[in-house]
Amino acid sequence: MSAGNAPSLYERIRSDQQLTQELFRQALQDPSGALTRICSLGSEWGLPVSRDEVKAHLQAIDDPETKQWLLKARGGL
Numbered sequence: 001m002s003a004g005n006a007p008s009l010y011e012r013i014r015s016d017q018q019l020t021q022e023l024f025r026q027a028l029q030d031p032s033g034a035l036t037r038i039c040s041l042g043s044e045w046g047l048p049v050s051r052d053e054v055k056a057h058l059q060a061i062d063d064p065e066t067k068q069w070l071l072k073a074r075g076g077l
Contacts, residue, residue, distance in 0.1 A: 005047040006057035012045060013038070 013019055027034035035051050042049040049057075058070055 005042060005049045006053045009038070009042045009045070009047040009049055009054075010057060010061070012047070013041065 013023065023034050023037065026037065035054060038054050039049055039051060042054075058066060061067075
């Protein structure tokens with residue numbers, strides 16, 4: 001697995017408004033499940049990532065929308 005896949009995976013998810021909203025809603029109810037789903041999407045799309053890589057990437061992003069998402073979903077992340 002490459003740490004370099006996390007940014008590409010994030011951008012691909014972010015470009016799909018419906019998927020982004022689905023993951024956001026899931027993260028509010030089941031943060032760990034959302035993280036598992038993100039990793040599964042990465043595998044499906046040829047962008048494999050670990051849970052730790054996803055967490056590290058999300059924490060490194062400096063945009064208000066992502067920070068707000070993390071504040072709401074951080075319980076399981």
